[in-house]
Amino acid sequence: MNSLTLPSPAKLNLFLHIVGQREDGYHELQTLFQFLDYGDTLTFTPRTDGAIRLAEPIPGVADEDNLIIRAARKLSETVTRTLPGVTIHIQKKLPMGGGLGGGSSNAATTLLALNRLWGLDMNLAQLADVGLALGADVPVFVHGHASWAEGVGEKLTPADPPEDWFAVLKPDCDISTREIFSEQGLTRNTPRIKIAPAFEGDASRYRNDCEDVVRRLYPEVHQGLEWLAKFGPARLTGTGACIFGRFPTESKARNIWASRPSGINGFVAKGVNISPLHKKLTELN
Ligand SMILES: C[C@](O)(CO)[C@H](O)COP(=O)(O)OP(=O)(O)OC[C@H]1O[C@@H](n2ccc(N)nc2=O)[C@H](O)[C@@H]1O
Numbered sequence: 365m366n367s368l369t370l371p372s373p374a375k376l377n378l379f380l381h382i383v384g385q386r387e388d389g390y391h392e393l394q395t396l397f398q399f400l401d402y403g404d405t406l407t408f409t410p411r412t413d414g415a416i417r418l419a420e421p422i423p424g425v426a427d428e429d430n431l432i433i434r435a436a437r438k439l440s441e442t443v444t445r446t447l448p449g450v451t452i453h454i455q456k457k458l459p460m461g462g463g464l465g466g467g468s469s470n471a472a473t474t475l476l477a478l479n480r481l482w483g484l485d486m487n488l489a490q491l492a493d494v495g496l497a498l499g500a501d502v503p504v505f506v507h508g509h510a511s512w513a514e515g516v517g518e519k520l521t522p523a524d525p526p527e528d529w530f531a532v533l534k535p536d537c538d539i540s541t542r543e544i545f546s547e548q549g550l551t552r553n554t555p556r557i558k559i560a561p562a563f564e565g566d567a568s569r570y571r572n573d574c575e576d577v578v579r580r581l582y583p584e585v586h587q588g589l590e591w592l593a594k595f596g597p598a599r600l601t602g603t604g605a606c607i608f609g610r611f612p613t614e615s616k617a618r619n620i621w622a623s624r625p626s627g628i629n630g631f632v633a634k635g636v637n638i639s640p641l642h643k644k645l646t647e648l649n
Pocket residue numbers: 377380389390391392393395463468498499500501516517541542543545602603
């Protein structure tokens with residue numbers, strides 16, 4: 365069988381409320397996920413010796429900790445028959461630890477790719493179950509539709525927010541999700557809101573509850589948000605460090621991005637409600 369090349373897109377949390385904390389310490393969220401038409405690309409090449417390998421490591425991530433390898437191993441453990449194995453090549457564009465869900469997206473792309481390559485015939489709900497054990501953001505990438513999410517992010521209701529353009533900026537700092545969720549001053553009691561399943565409202569009416577803590581600990585993020593907010597609604601995604609400004613047209617987003625303060629990386633991308641991964645898989649069928 366030939367190689368399979370698939371996208372592994374980024375997500376944004378258009379807003380993120382923390383509405384409580386479970387006994388195991390995990391935070392209960394209400395958030396709106398949308399995908400970006402921008403991300404990594406993974407290529408899967410079947411092997412004959414049953415091994416699961418990366419063509420090249422991601423610098424700073426041991427192969428056995430890489431969510432791609434962990435997803436492939438976990439999937440292979442769900443079946444009893446001998447599998448042919450795979451080599452996976454990664455073209456990484458998404459910054460790590462940026463709040464764009466890069467690792468979770470890589471895991472989801474791996475699950476869908478190997479389900480196809482290995483002929484496992486598992487449905488999306490089964491693959492999302494396998495993925496949830498790897499990270500709370502994996503299920504939305506497996507299902508592939510923009511979603512209103514509750515729980516730790518696994519209770520999903522498809523949503524259709526406007527497909528606007530985003531200028532995504534990566535302030536020059538790395539933020540650990542664990543650090544932010546451990547902060548004493550974090551807002552953990554935002555009242556639950558009720559949102560119609562087909563969410564089409566204005567997400568900028570709602571906030572990201574991590575933003576105050578992240579602004580305080582990382583002045584680079586604070587300054588970036590202050591700058592972006594001059595041009596339109598600006599938010600943190602996940603626990604950061606990436607921030608985004610939302611614009612109705614590509615040219616507006618590109619003009620603002622081009623005038624960003626020096627030393628800030630980032631990109632411009634369109635928000636999409638169907639994941640580029642699922643679009644590609646449909647084309648292949
Ligand atoms: C912030 C979001 O990106 C929003 O989409 C996600 O909730 C993050 O989910 P994730 O990447 O799967 O998070 P992980 O990297 O597994 O979590 C790291 C650590 O953050 C804390 N954590 C994470 C998610 C959550 N809902 N509550 C938490 O308290 C836990 O201490 C966990 O050990």
